[in-house]
Amino acid sequence: MKNSGLATVAQLHEFDEIVDVRSPAEYAEDHLPGAISCPVLDDAERILVGTLYKQSPFEARKIGAALVARNISRHLEQRWLDKPKSWHPLIYCWRGGQRSGAMTHILRQIGFAAEQLAGGYKSYRHHVLQQLQVMPAKLSLRVLCGLTGSGKSLLLAALQQAGAQVLDLEQIARHRGSVLGDMPNEAQPSQKGFDGQVLARLESFDPARPVYVESESKKIGLLQVPDALIEAMWASPCLRLECALPVRVALLRAEYAHFLHDPALLRQQLDRLQGMYSNELLARWHALCEAKAWDEFIAELLERHYDPAYNKSIRGHYPNYDQAYRLSLNSLNEDAFDVLAYETLAHETLAFSGDFVNNGGTV
Numbered sequence: 001m002k003n004s005g006l007a008t009v010a011q012l013h014e015f016d017e018i019v020d021v022r023s024p025a026e027y028a029e030d031h032l033p034g035a036i037s038c039p040v041l042d043d044a045e046r047i048l049v050g051t052l053y054k055q056s057p058f059e060a061r062k063i064g065a066a067l068v069a070r071n072i073s074r075h076l077e078q079r080w081l082d083k084p085k086s087w088h089p090l091i092y093c094w095r096g097g098q099r100s101g102a103m104t105h106i107l108r109q110i111g112f113a114a115e116q117l118a119g120g121y122k123s124y125r126h127h128v129l130q131q132l133q134v135m136p137a138k139l140s141l142r143v144l145c146g147l148t149g150s151g152k153s154l155l156l157a158a159l160q161q162a163g164a165q166v167l168d169l170e171q172i173a174r175h176r177g178s179v180l181g182d183m184p185n186e187a188q189p190s191q192k193g194f195d196g197q198v199l200a201r202l203e204s205f206d207p208a209r210p211v212y213v214e215s216e217s218k219k220i221g222l223l224q225v226p227d228a229l230i231e232a233m234w235a236s237p238c239l240r241l242e243c244a245l246p247v248r249v250a251l252l253r254a255e256y257a258h259f260l261h262d263p264a265l266l267r268q269q270l271d272r273l274q275g276m277y278s279n280e281l282l283a284r285w286h287a288l289c290e291a292k293a294w295d296e297f298i299a300e301l302l303e304r305h306y307d308p309a310y311n312k313s314i315r316g317h318y319p320n321y322d323q324a325y326r327l328s329l330n331s332l333n334e335d336a337f338d339v340l341a342y343e344t345l346a347h348e349t350l351a352f353s354g355d356f357v358n359n360g361g362t363v
Contacts, residue, residue: 005104007090007115009127015090015115021099022092022121030192032092032124033200038075040068040099068102076106085111092117092124125192128199135202136232141167142348143233145215145314145321146241148306149248149255149298151329151337152214155241158341159212165205167213172197175221176255194223202229210348212239217313234317238324239344249298250332263289273305325351 012018018035020027023046027037041049045067053060080087089112093099096119107114117123146152153170160166170176173194174186189197205211215238218230243251259266266289273282281304288297314321325347327340 005108005115006118008118009124012090015088017087017089019089019091019103020093020121021103022094026094026121029190030121030125030196032121033196035092038079038103040071040093040103042071045071068099072103072106075103080107080112083112086113088113088115090115090117092120094120095122096120124196128192128195131199131203132195132226133228135199136226136229138207139202139205139232140207140210141232141236142210142212143215143236143238143318143320144212144241145238145318145324146243147248147302147310149252149302150241150243151247151251152241154251154337155327155340155344156212156214158337159344162338162341162345164341164345165209165211167198167201167205167211169198169213169216169220169225172201173220173223175223177216177220188221188223191223195226198226198229212344215314215318217317234319236320238318238320239347240321240324240326241329241340242326243329245299245302247329247332248302249295252298252302253294260292260294277304 007014012032018032019038020031020035021038021040022031023039023041023043024037025043027035027039031037041064049060049064049067052063089107091100091104091107091114093101096117100116100120104114104116119126144152144155153168153176156166156168160168172189174188188194213233215233216225216230218225253260259269267286270282270285270289285297285300288294288300327343329336329340
């Protein structure tokens with residue numbers, strides 16, 4: 001064999017394939033980036049063996065060995081019969097124990113250069129938490145601020161299309177970070193899954209270039225933004241995207257179209273505001289929805305709910321907000337966000353060349 005059979009998290013990039021042999025439920029909660037699921041015990045089998053183990057470890061090992069052998073055989077037949085001898089997979093389970101050990105042993109006996117992840121998923125999770133504490137401080141963040149509905153996510157997408165480094169936390173969290181932020185037919189990832197995806201994105205960036213990220217609070221839906229990252233965002237230079245209320249209403253009508261076609265779902269979301277506003281105001285908003293007076297409803301929701309909360313939060317957490325370079329979105333022309341992305345990148349160049357005076361800009 002050309003390897004020792006054990007590998008560390010630092011070596012993940014060296015493998016042709018990463019194989020997660022934990023149960024499907026464990027894999028669904030979180031897994032190493034790019035890992036494929038090849039369980040040696042499915043969810044029901046894992047429960048069965050665990051229950052038997054409490055009664056008789058010996059009987060549990062016999063049943064478990066039979067199940068593991070059968071499942072490994074199936075994976076070999078269905079996935080790996082065509083692999084060359086040079087195939088170099090990494091195998092991992094929960095803590096680098098018997099499940100990944102069995103798979104690795106069989107693959108190595110065949111002649112594959114299989115390796116087992118020392119410490120298993122737990123070692124990867126420790127790595128994620130440790131790196132999330134140190135990585136944000138190594139990056140030059142630029143925080144895109146702006147009231148709800150001002151098009152921050154669209155500008156991030158335009159910046160990424162223009163070649164800029166972008167960290168879209170709401171995309172990773174599958175949530176838009178507001179009371180109406182649930183994305184249709186998409187569940188949020190687990191906290192562990194979110195942490196891992198955020199770290200993978202952070203590790204992909206060039207520290208010598210700026211990284212653009214939208215201003216966020218500590219939570220996006222049910223998920224917590226890593227402490228070191230949110231603190232780095234709060235301390236970073238800001239950009240301020242501004243646009244008139246009618247433009248924001250039009251943007252939100254497009255962004256939340258799924259709610260406008262499902263009044264029951266919209267009512268369910270509005271019920272989350274119980275206790276924050278009077279019953280009379282909530283009844284008015286429900287009536288506007290029933291009447292499909294969408295522009296009036298969205299404008300009131302922005303002015304009464306979103307804007308006061310945002311203004312309080314942004315100044316409380318982002319001390320550089322009032323000095324931020326201002327970008328103005330005056331229309332929804334097809335190339336409006338491309339133009340803003342160009343201006344943003346031009347501002348970055350001028351600001352760091354020493355030739356720029358920050359007095360605000362307009363598209």
